[in-house]
Amino acid sequence: MIIDRRNFVRVAGLGALGAAAAPASTLLAEPAASRAKTASAKPLTAKRWAMVVDTRKATEENVRAAIDACHREHNVPDLHGTKDEIKWIWAESFEHAFHEQDLHYIPSAMKQAPTLLLCNHCDDPPCTQVCPTGATFKRERDGIVMMDWHRCIGCRYCIVACPYGSRSFNFRDPRAHIAEIDPEYPTRMRGVVEKCTFCEERLARGREPACVEATKASGMMVFGDLEDPDSEVSRAVRAHFCIRRKPGLGTQPEVYYIVPEVKTRDRPQFPPFEP
Amino acid sequence: MIEHALHGDRRYWSWIVILLAIIGAGTVAWFRQFQLGLTVTGLSRDVSWGFYIAQFTFLVGVAASAVMVVLPYYLHDYKQFGRLTVLGEFLAIAACVMCAAFIFVDMGMPIRLMNMFIYASPHSIMFWDTVVLLGYLLLNIVISRVTFSAEKKGVPPPSWIKPVIIISIPWAISIHTVTAFLYSGLAARPFWLSAIIAPRFLASAFSSGPALLILLVLLLRKVGMFDAGRRAIRGLATIVMYALAINVFFILMELFTAIYSGEPEHLAHFRFLYFGLDGNTTMVPWMWISSLLAVVSLVLLFNPNTRNNYRWLAWASAFVFVSIWIDKGLGMVVTGFTPSVLGEVVPYSPTVNELVISLGIYGIGALLITVLYKVALSIRALMAE
Amino acid sequence: MRDLPKIIIGLAIFVIIVAIPLWYNLAGGGAGAMPELVVETEDVPGRDECVLPAGRMRPEHMDLLNRWRDEYVRYGDRDFTDHRGRTFEKSLTKTCLDCHANKDTFCDRCHNYMAVDPYCWDCHVVPEELAGRGGRR
Numbered sequence: 001m002i003i004d005r006r007n008f009v010r011v012a013g014l015g016a017l018g019a020a021a022a023p024a025s026t027l028l029a030e031p032a033a034s035r036a037k038t039a040s041a042k043p044l045t046a047k048r049w050a051m052v053v054d055t056r057k058a059t060e061e062n063v064r065a066a067i068d069a070c071h072r073e074h075n076v077p078d079l080h081g082t083k084d085e086i087k088w089i090w091a092e093s094f095e096h097a098f099h100e101q102d103l104h105y106i107p108s109a110m111k112q113a114p115t116l117l118l119c120n121h122c123d124d125p126p127c128t129q130v131c132p133t134g135a136t137f138k139r140e141r142d143g144i145v146m147m148d149w150h151r152c153i154g155c156r157y158c159i160v161a162c163p164y165g166s167r168s169f170n171f172r173d174p175r176a177h178i179a180e181i182d183p184e185y186p187t188r189m190r191g192v193v194e195k196c197t198f199c200e201e202r203l204a205r206g207r208e209p210a211c212v213e214a215t216k217a218s219g220m221m222v223f224g225d226l227e228d229p230d231s232e233v234s235r236a237v238r239a240h241f242c243i244r245r246k247p248g249l250g251t252q253p254e255v256y257y258i259v260p261e262v263k264t265r266d267r268p269q270f271p272p273f274e275p
Numbered sequence: 276m277i278e279h280a281l282h283g284d285r286r287y288w289s290w291i292v293i294l295l296a297i298i299g300a301g302t303v304a305w306f307r308q309f310q311l312g313l314t315v316t317g318l319s320r321d322v323s324w325g326f327y328i329a330q331f332t333f334l335v336g337v338a339a340s341a342v343m344v345v346l347p348y349y350l351h352d353y354k355q356f357g358r359l360t361v362l363g364e365f366l367a368i369a370a371c372v373m374c375a376a377f378i379f380v381d382m383g384m385p386i387r388l389m390n391m392f393i394y395a396s397p398h399s400i401m402f403w404d405t406v407v408l409l410g411y412l413l414l415n416i417v418i419s420r421v422t423f424s425a426e427k428k429g430v431p432p433p434s435w436i437k438p439v440i441i442i443s444i445p446w447a448i449s450i451h452t453v454t455a456f457l458y459s460g461l462a463a464r465p466f467w468l469s470a471i472i473a474p475r476f477l478a479s480a481f482s483s484g485p486a487l488l489i490l491l492v493l494l495l496r497k498v499g500m501f502d503a504g505r506r507a508i509r510g511l512a513t514i515v516m517y518a519l520a521i522n523v524f525f526i527l528m529e530l531f532t533a534i535y536s537g538e539p540e541h542l543a544h545f546r547f548l549y550f551g552l553d554g555n556t557t558m559v560p561w562m563w564i565s566s567l568l569a570v571v572s573l574v575l576l577f578n579p580n581t582r583n584n585y586r587w588l589a590w591a592s593a594f595v596f597v598s599i600w601i602d603k604g605l606g607m608v609v610t611g612f613t614p615s616v617l618g619e620v621v622p623y624s625p626t627v628n629e630l631v632i633s634l635g636i637y638g639i640g641a642l643l644i645t646v647l648y649k650v651a652l653s654i655r656a657l658m659a660e
Numbered sequence: 661m662r663d664l665p666k667i668i669i670g671l672a673i674f675v676i677i678v679a680i681p682l683w684y685n686l687a688g689g690g691a692g693a694m695p696e697l698v699v700e701t702e703d704v705p706g707r708d709e710c711v712l713p714a715g716r717m718r719p720e721h722m723d724l725l726n727r728w729r730d731e732y733v734r735y736g737d738r739d740f741t742d743h744r745g746r747t748f749e750k751s752l753t754k755t756c757l758d759c760h761a762n763k764d765t766f767c768d769r770c771h772n773y774m775a776v777d778p779y780c781w782d783c784h785v786v787p788e789e790l791a792g793r794g795g796r797r
Binding site: 075137139141146148149150181182183185186187188189200204 | 729730733734736738753779784785786790
């Protein structure tokens with residue numbers, strides 16, 4: 001199974017590298033029949049799903065593509081600019097996203113760089129701890145922090161407990177604010193909390209998350225199993241200087257950000273440190 | 276017993292009609308919220324709890340404060356509070372009902388209320404808060420009913436009720452401690468992430484609750500229904516005085532840690548409260564009024580001349596109540612969200628709809644207190660004849 | 661306690677009034693008109709019967725759907741094998757509606773008759789209803 005999945009990722013990645021990225025990924029992504037009786041493709045599985053966002057590749061265009069793909073596919077209402085706004089994935093300036101770092105002296109271009117924020121699918125999520133009904137819970141098998149919208153009572157304690165602002169509440173009926181409802185995915189109703197689910201419904205059908213797929217050509221987002229040392233994400237977190245949001249809180253976020261770094265060859269070589 | 280609430284003079288019935296009108300308006304406003312969703316409130320993605328939860332927090336304190344008349348009477352045999360305990364318990368009942376109502380109106384999906392019990396989740400502090408609050412409500416209903424029935428019959432209360440009363444004492448402490456844990460266990464919110472929240476809640480509860488009781492007792496005395504007695508009122512005043520002093524001390528502890536350490540995330544919240552943040556000064560006048568009222572009432576309470584004068588005592592009690600209502604009912608909750616987890620100041624103020632619903636719930640509480648006190652005091656008046 | 665007979669008489673009158681629909685049906689002999697449900701299943705081999713026999717589906721479909729939803733959402737258990745060995749995805753919109761495409765003359769007609777208002781459709785989307793519901797605007 002793991003081999004299959006790895007092959008899938010490799011093929012998809014190769015396809016994305018070439019100029020023919022779009023047709024290749026469409027071919028892989030679309031199940032044979034959209035209303036298939038059972039999942040047509042083999043599900044993607046992992047011990048611990050994680051994501052790496054490469055801030056160096058976060059152009060306006062890529063960021064927009066990721067947000068649009070997610071929000072269109074998940075019937076996220078457009079309430080932008082209102083207090084009732086709903087966001088699964090959104091962009092903040094780098095300075096803002098990592099405000100606790102107090103980044104005074106980094107280049108201003110980097111301060112302003114758009115940074116994609118989404119649910120961190122923490123290893124130790126405070127939101128699931130405080131939920132009084134188990135409507136949000138941690139999937140032990142793959143680490144996804146799930147939402148059960150059938151069960152949510154709308155107390156919003158999870159929003160209060162989340163240190164990342166990743167959760168939104170349906171203050172009003174969302175349907176009136178969805179430009180085009182995708183019948184493949186439910187909408188939500190007023191009164192429940194929602195957020196990113198790492199596209200668990202796509203993973204079950206053998207497809208990568210919508211944001212990853214939409215930005216495949218740029219390689220801005222990498223998704224995979226962090227417990228598998230050969231996965232693309234594992235290699236990415238080893239090869240780059242990655243940071244996470246508010247690591248001091250002990251939540252262990254599973255979204256990593258690659259920040260621009262000094263090239264190894266430019267770095268002075270130090271002798272091994274011996275205390 | 277309840278028939279005593281159906282006989283009253285014109286003044287009594289006007290008051291009841293006013294309360295029913297307020298409750299009616301609140302109900303209409305709630306139906307509007309139920310239809311349209313919480314969009315009719317000032318709450319947002321960033322300030323996701325506001326006026327409702329703040330009132331809930333404040334009223335848990337009022338409920339817990341009944342212990343301040345129960346404990347001296349039952350543990351220290353302080354006889355002066357003998358005729359006050361049932362009034363304290365009735366106040367606790369009304370406060371618990373208001374707490375439950377404020378939670379209910381804050382829910383996004385009130386029709387799924389029972390999920391709280393069907394999918395009870397002991398890892399959530401909210402589960403424990405529900406358990407202790409409902410338990411406390413039940414304890415007070417049982418205790419007040421049993422002890423008052425005995426009083427009515429002129430017999431000592433049954434012996435089995437004594438242990439129940441003793442249990443209710445730590446239970447009262449637990450309701451406000453667990454309510455504080457709702458806040459102080461969240462790493463995401465530096466303002467609340469403080470071990471002193473629970474002690475502070477208790478100190479503010481034990482000053483504001485008995486202050487309200489003093490006001491009620493003085494009011495009953497004025498309308499000629501009941502005189503608690505000079506020594507009982509003095510006892511209450513002493514409790515308010517020390518609890519308030521301890522509360523002010525705890526607030527200063529918080530301020531010391533935030534200001535001296537200068538830890539920016541913690542400090543930002545206190546800056547928002549007392550000086551404003553990023554140009555937002557919504558809370559500033561309120562918090563300074565609260566501080567001023569606390570200081571003035573401390574002076575009035577510690578001075579025996581003013582403390583023992585009913586007129587001054589009434590003013591001091593009102594100041595304490597308002598000061599702590601501002602602190603908990605306005606400042607405590609919203610400031611936890613300001614600045615937000617992304618370091619932004621997102622303004623919040625309750626909408627008219629939100630305020631009318633809240634007023635309706637206070638109306639329910641006032642109606643409960645009125646009816647319960649009327650019944651108890653009418654029976655006492657009959658017995659005295 | 662001297663008012664006890666009056667209380668009992670009052671209660672009895674209340675119960676009789678509340679139960680009027682029962683008396684009405686008893687007097688009229690038999691139940692009222694039943695809704696006529698339509699199943700527009702295409703003639704596909706192996707699709708002649710629901711995932712449970714109809715006699716069980718009628719009283720149990722809501723429990724089955726609740727079980728499906730928990731298994732699907734909470735445990736990722738997405739396939740259901742029925743008494744005849746056929747496998748279906750546990751999906752209201754994909755599996756149920758595939759046969760019962762005519763929600764209005766099947767689901768709704770009976771739910772309206774029974775005066776129940778399940779909130780499935782507040783979130784789950786019936787593709788056929790999209791045109792009239794603010795989709796594709």
